[in-house]
Amino acid sequence: MNLLELLLLAAIWGASFLFMRIAAPELGAIALIACRVGIATLVLLPVMRTREARKQLRQKALPVFLVGLTNSALPFCLLAWSTLYVNAGFDSVLNATTPLWAALIAWGGFNIPLSRAQTAGLVLGLGGVLLLVHDKLGGGAIDVPLAVAAALTATFSYGFAANYSKRHLAGVSPFVLAFGSQASAALVLLPLAPLFWPAHAVAPSTWLCVAALGIVCTGIAYILFFRLIERVGAAYATSVTFLIPVFGVLWGALFLGESVNANMLAGCLVVLLGTGVGSGKIAWRTQRA
Numbered sequence: 001m002n003l004l005e006l007l008l009l010a011a012i013w014g015a016s017f018l019f020m021r022i023a024a025p026e027l028g029a030i031a032l033i034a035c036r037v038g039i040a041t042l043v044l045l046p047v048m049r050t051r052e053a054r055k056q057l058r059q060k061a062l063p064v065f066l067v068g069l070t071n072s073a074l075p076f077c078l079l080a081w082s083t084l085y086v087n088a089g090f091d092s093v094l095n096a097t098t099p100l101w102a103a104l105i106a107w108g109g110f111n112i113p114l115s116r117a118q119t120a121g122l123v124l125g126l127g128g129v130l131l132l133v134h135d136k137l138g139g140g141a142i143d144v145p146l147a148v149a150a151a152l153t154a155t156f157s158y159g160f161a162a163n164y165s166k167r168h169l170a171g172v173s174p175f176v177l178a179f180g181s182q183a184s185a186a187l188v189l190l191p192l193a194p195l196f197w198p199a200h201a202v203a204p205s206t207w208l209c210v211a212a213l214g215i216v217c218t219g220i221a222y223i224l225f226f227r228l229i230e231r232v233g234a235a236y237a238t239s240v241t242f243l244i245p246v247f248g249v250l251w252g253a254l255f256l257g258e259s260v261n262a263n264m265l266a267g268c269l270v271v272l273l274g275t276g277v278g279s280g281k282i283a284w285r286t287q288r289a
Helices: 002-027 029-048 051-059 061-082 088-095 098-110 116-133 143-168 174-189 204-232 240-256 262-278
Strands: none
Touching: 002 029, 002 061, 002 088, 002 204, 002 240, 029 051, 029 061, 029 174, 029 204, 051 061, 051 174, 061 088, 061 143, 061 174, 088 116, 088 143, 088 240, 088 262, 098 116, 098 143, 098 262, 116 143, 116 262, 174 204, 240 262
């Protein structure tokens, strides 16, 4: 049952790149993500029904707001914008670098030493990113390198949020944090949405993608994720990182006809290997018998 939920979660989060790839060209990144976090806030609202949940949110309002900016508003917008110029599968692979940034930020910003495994994982991950993008950076168009930079900035932001949450939000219910972060992101983005709203009518298919992003890929996905953490622990739940690019690439190929070449597969494998080594889920050296 836990494995099935993990696969379902990976399939859902992998599909988020597909939905952004479809909806972002018509709605724009900011309007799309404003709708996403606004809908997710409503989906997650029932977690605030208890007095203890509301008390936690009031006591930690400022750090929760900062996490909402760095774990939702900013990275969601950057990833949505990047899908205007790179395909969904490619974006999902870049998203897998999040644990590498988290380790680097822990070392540089929070004075947590890097282990040999984490250092090796960072080097491998960087090599995988370079392998993944090297054939896209010399084509003369500036949009693709900027899209890659935007996606990597988004994962850097995720890495900061992970470290900040661990230091400043210990003891806060993860469901309260999920709601608070989405509500904070909505508070920032919804007032901006009218400024970036498209002048043309939005197609019904685009609205379906928006609904899927908000209800399924954010609201329900957070509930699945934190339920897995409660039942089997964070280490098992965060292994979803390895599966998201698999589904991201698969959905992009099946539904958008995105091409998957040898260079992309090789880069994906090296990025995931670096993530696995850096997070300790793959041993980077064997112990002598």
